Amino acid sequence: MGVRNRGEDGGSPLQAPGSPPGEGEGGDVWGKKAGGGRSEGTGEGASEVRRSRARKGIREGLRAMEKAEGGIEAITFDVGGTLAEGKPDHGLYAKRVLSHLSSLGFAVREEEWKRATSQALLQLRLRREKGLEMSFQEFSSLQLSAVGLKPEGELLERMLSLYLSSFPRRLKRGAKKVVEELANSYRLGAISNSMSPAPKEFLVERGLGKYFRTILVSGEVGYRKPHPEIFLRALRELEVPPERAVHVGDRPEIDGKGAKGVGMRFVLLSPHTPKQAEADAVVPSIREVPGALKMLQGELDSLGRECFICSSPFISLYEFEDGPILLCPDCRRGFTPSRGRPRKHGKYRAVYRKSWRRVL
Structure with missing residues (x-):
């Protein structure tokens, strides 16, 4: 594959005078x-x-410095679906709340609680249509008031604790390594749509909270993605202009629309190549985000801005046997050989070799 090497135009930008x-x-x-x-x-x-x-070396060095000055300084991540996977068990949460209320002497029937929840959800939906968000405490207060109970601080805290324990989540494969790696070069932030502080608690419990300069949850901010205010607040706390920040998320209609709306760049996590999306790069997994950032930084401008095979604009950077290439998620799967699960024991254990590796 005839991939042009960097430096073909005369060497490194910082090349010493007289060197070949x-x-x-x-x-x-x-x-x-x-x-x-x-x-x-x-x-x-x-x-x-x-x-x-x-x-010539001085000119190229100055161009490289100008390019670095306008480069990427901050990365913000969505949490659910991007760094984490898992959904809350609402049925389990309702049972635990009713059991706790019963232990306090309040006999609330399941049908009453369902009606109270439906009324609270209606108020929540009306607010979200305006791009606003309701806190978990406010939502729980609506539920309790609908069944004739007074929402008190201790009871609300207990309901939040029960909700968090009914929300099993796990890190996506490779997420921790990617966050640790990017934290060495960029300022990191997290922006999540959630009434509860579950995303923030999750990152802290998994040991990733220390890598983020800011973790914004819509229930605390009062605005929900794609509202520009929650993105602008993250940029203010990261102290970077929008053109030097990239948002990574899995929903183009929420993450992409909000990020592009304030002038940020957007990396979409999607197993398939989208037909239309407001994305500057598309990767099938969180592990390939560093390669997409290299592409957005313009480190390999000679490769172009479209898929090497199908010319799709939704691409990410990979390194093939003969050098780096740009591929969309669909074409990328064509370079991944299908293989059976190797046995842990046996005389004829298979050995497999992939034809490409990710740029990390």
Whole structure:
């Protein structure tokens, strides 16, 4: 595969004067003539070649510095569906709440609680249609008031505790490694749509909270994605302008619309190539986000901005046997050989070798 190497235009931007550039456009092979046919060995011709190379190195170094100044400084992540997977068990939560109310001497029937929940959900839906969010305490207060109970602080805290314990979540495969890696180079933030602080509690419990400079939950902010306010608040707390930030999420109509609406770039997590999406890059898993960031940084501009095979604009960066290429999620699966599950024991244990590896 004829992938052009970086440095074909004359070497590294910080190349020392007099050092040999690589072969390719604008460069000469070490030992050949350059500078209008004058020999490079000694004398005035060699000095002119060295001065020319020094000027070229300075120009390229300045361009690299300008590029770095306008690069990516911050990454924000969605939590549910992006870093974590799992859904709350609402049936289990309702049973636990009714059991707790019964222990306090309040006899609330299941049908009454369902009606109270439906009334609270109606109020929640009306608020969310405006891009606003309701806190978990406010929602629980509506439920309790509908069954004739006074919403008190201790009872509300207990209901929140029961809800969090009814919300099993687990990290997506590779999420911790990606967060730890990106935290060394970028300012990280999290933006999640949730009435409860479950996303924040989850990241802290899994040991990832320390890597995020800000973790915003819609129930605490009062605004719900894709409302621009929750994204703008994250940018203020990260102290970066929107053009230097990237949001990573799995829902283009929520994460993509909100991020692009304030001027951020957007990386979509999707196992399939979307037909239409407000995304600057598409990756099938969280583990491939670093490769997408490399592409967005413009480190390999010579590769273009579309899939190497089908020309789809929804792409991410991969490294093939002969060099890096850009692939969409659908074409990427064509480079992943199907394989059976190898046995842990046995004389004829199979050995498999993938034809590509991710850029991490």
